[in-house]
Amino acid sequence: MSSQAPHSTLLIPGPIEFDDAVLQSMSHYAESHVGPAFVKVFGESLTLLRKLFQTTNPASQPLIIAGSGTLGWDIVSSNLIEKGQDALVLHTGYFGDSFASCLETYGAKATQLKAPIGDRPSLSEIEQALKQKSYKVITITHVDTSTGVLSDIKAVAELVRRVSPETLVVVDGVCSVGCEEIAFDEWDLDVVLTASQKAIGCPPGLSILMLSERAINRFKSRQSPPASYYASLNNWVPIMQNYEALKPSYFATPPTQLVHALHTTLTQITGNVAERFAVHTKVSDRVKAAVAELGLTQLAVKPENQAHAMTAIRLPEGITPPDVLPGLTKRGVIFAAGLHKEIASKYIRFGHMGVSVTDPARNDIDKAIAALKESITEAKKAKGL
Structure with missing residues (x-):
């Protein structure tokens, strides 16, 4: 009980709903965010995310940042595409519109490929769209909670690699990570973004991402500075690398109790x-x-x-x-x-x-x-x- x-x-x-042990983790006493005990918990949480996303590539980079799942859109939109560049948004409901709006906020040109309500764009439609212009990113909502539609990430990624291999495959996995299969390495994905409060089973407040080496290299080759300060990968990637190497690091204070809760649930669900x-x-x-x-x-x-x-x-x-x-x-x-x-x-x-x-x-x-x-x-x- x-x-x-x-x-x-x-x-x-x-x-x-949350497991009792997860909620009890939230009552952890106050501690330094750069103290060895917390650094160990944070570092282990990053490593457990690799297991959840099914990646063993050391060049991939997990991120855990204070914020909602929506912050993941900002990280993609302000780091991995530049003003005036094209993004293809596969629309299966409300969250396609929202991701497109986020991309446009940072100056990208978002083209939405829309399906009827309850459906998803066909592979032939996606292939035709990819052949029409050079897209820097394609975004896919894995599970759109406005419609209950599940996208076939594996098939879309295979298509993109065949037709437009330089296009970054970005997956909005807010309502899929932890309950739908995501094989980051095997499917050759570039970004999966999610949040703590859905199938991962943690209270709200953490934005979680996995970035491929290709995505990080795209960021490094930008011709303009990142369009955000808080969301800049310049600030976050070194912090995460240090934490995973169990070295104290600081850019912005992490929510320590939430990270404890995340560590608890990740330990449970990656078994x-x-x-x-x-x-x-x-x-x-x-x-x-x-x-x-x-x-x-x-x-x-x-x-x-x-x-x-x-x-x-x-x-x-x-x-x-x-x-x-x-x-x-x-x-x-x-x-x-x-x-x-x-x-x-x-x-x-x-x-x-x-x-x-x-x-x-x-x-x-x-x-x-x-x-x-x-x-x-x-x-x-x-x-x-």
Whole structure:
């Protein structure tokens, strides 16, 4: 049983429920961020990230920086592409628009390749786009939490290396790292950015990235200075290299308690990464089967497009999120409303990742499925449907 205070189970696409040991790590006493004990924890956390991302290349560089997942966009946009250069953004929902906006903020020219809601751009469409102009980066949202769409990172990366090998492959893995397979070396990726509060299973507040040697060399060959101070790789890469070598270093003060929590969860989840991915897939299949049994559909209709971290559930005609979400809350479960602005009133989002999925002592998923069934039935009756 959890030692946490009683609370409704949080099953949104992040933040997620936390393991007791992770939260207890947050109560660590105050310590110096350059003291040997903390430097060891930070250095080990960076090394554990290599295991999670499946990279053994010493030239790749993990980063742990105070900030949200959105900071990862700024790091890419202000370091790896310059003003006036072209970026191709694969759009599978809200976060494609947002990444494009971030790139444009720093002066890049972002071209979005958009798919219908619930779908993803085809490989043939991507190939055609890559042949039209020279893109410095291509960005892909691995799991777009506004639609529940899963992108095929491996296939896209293979295509880019064949058609436009100099284009950096940038993966927004905020809602995928820790529950969807990412083989950084094998798939020849350049950047994967994520955050602490989703499938990694840590409280919010850490921006986490993995950079390839190719990405770092691209930064070093810039013709103009980085467009950000806090997000500059000039400032962060040496710090991370020193920490991983267990040498004290300073640019900006890290959130020491959060890093302890991250170290705890990374130690837990990297014990058997393949098994962790398999458990998320199994639970996702179960959730999606339960949704189908209720006569409901998903935004992502094609099975190959469906994320394993969450499910975006279309509501019955005449039912909106405010008709269903209070019923779920009343039953001790919190889902999220729709996020995609074009159809926000037509669906809800069920996040199923991290400890709610992997801890056999918890009944979060059973509870959520039962609550969903009861809340949908209740909403239909209230509407006379």
